[in-house]
Amino acid sequence: MARSVAPRGSARTRVIEAALVQFAEYGVNGTSLQMIADHLGISKASVYYQFHSKDEIVLAVIRPVFAEIDQLITEVEMLPAGAPRREATVAGLVEMAIRHRRVTAIFYGDPGIDHLVSSDPDCSGINERFKRVLAMAEEDVATRVAMSLAISGIYGSAMDPGIADISDEELREALLQCAKRLVG
Amino acid sequence: MARSVAPRGSARTRVIEAALVQFAEYGVNGTSLQMIADHLGISKASVYYQFHSKDEIVLAVIRPVFAEIDQLITEVEMLPAGAPRREATVAGLVEMAIRHRRVTAIFYGDPGIDHLVSSDPDCSGINERFKRVLAMAEEDVATRVAMSLAISGIYGSAMDPGIADISDEELREALLQCAKRLVG
DNA sequence: GTCTATATGTTGATAGAC
DNA sequence: GTCTATCAACATATAGAC
Helix, strand or coil, X not given: CCCCCCCCCCHHHHHHHHHHHHHHHHCCCCCCHHHHHHHXXXXXXXXXXXXXXXXXXXXXXXXXXXXXXXXXXXXXXXXXXXXXXXXXXXXXXXXXXXXHXXXXXXXXXXXXXXXXXXXXXXXXXXXXXXXXXXXXCCCCHHHHHHHHHHHXXXXXXXXXXXXXXXXXXHHHHHHHHHHHHHHC | CCCCCCCCCCHHHHHHHHHHHHHHHHCCCCCXXXXXXXXXXXXXXXXXXXXXXXXXXXXXXXXXXXXXXXXXXXXXHCCCCCHHHHHHHHHHHHHHHHHHCCCHHHHCCCHHHHHHHHHCHHHHHHHHHHHHHHHCCCCCHHHHHHHHXXXXXXXXXXXXXXXXXXXXXXXXXXXXXXXXXXXX
16 A cells, blocks of 8 residues: 555545535535535635536435445345335434434435436436335335335434434434334 | 406416425425426516515415414414324324325425525414424423424325325325324 | 516636646 | 636526517
8 A cells, every 4th residue: 555545534525525514404406516615615616626517516425325225225125025124124214314314314305316316327226226125015005104204204303403402322212113113 | 346356376376386386396496487487388577577586486385384384283282282282283284294295295394495484484483383382391302203203204205206196095094093103 | 467688696617827 | 636717507686668
């Protein structure tokens, strides 16, 4: 390893992190490159040196999230379909929601992200895979609704300012308890 | 009643309805006045004849929703605090989510709307009142999380395309069942 | 009530100096 | 890698004719 390690907070990484924060607060369509640049104290052109377009920034932000979902799918696919798989899925989503808390959550339902996800092969592929693993042989209306409510509820409550005072550990426990009541 | 009745689809009403549809699909920040005008087959200037600004359109769209929430609060406030009030609240929200299905839902979490709500006295007042009636004397972490998850889950699942094939009646029943398991 | 035309600012994005 | 300067496209919003 003669080559020196990339600085801990590389310019590229800082752009991604600044974008993440602003996207979470103002949404993708409500966040301009000027806002991201101002937040970093640099110019728009410097942001464009790292990314060719806004879409590239958005993709760089959501890619790790989709990678996590992809891994979660792989894990739950090894479980038998039905209740065990459902329970592992919501438990995994609770971990993700806690880990990112109030940040990842925004992406669930952001129209600016939805559009980009649809046009990106990798993301939409994972998206389809996720939907497939969830709907697998599920004819039961009650179960399908419960899963849908659990997923959007987990993300929605993780970012709810009204319960922001609750610690990660307490929130995780409470969410798992809710999930168990819904799909267990 | 010498004066003739306003046409069923007045120009103003049509603008509101067109905005509602587009806001739900693209978000407030992702919807331009040009898009609304095009959707109605009229010009931007005609839209501005009905509303002085985009914010006015957004307010006109969300006001009825907040009026419904206001009424719901008044109803549940007459109930004893605790479980009975919580159950009535989620039941009322289920009715609202079903009634609007896939439309009202977007407003829950749209950054463009959140910002406007905060700056509008009426809306933010109702918002505060709603939060107060929910948090009333609730120290129990599990209950607070369950309520948060139920609320965002109800709205989120009502707009979930993955369960759009389920009829309103079936969805209402399934959501009420979920709500009961969470807060009952 | 609707239109065309326009004013004014902001957006995403590029060129080129340092 | 960062900057200033600039672009075309689009945003909200207004003026005034019909």
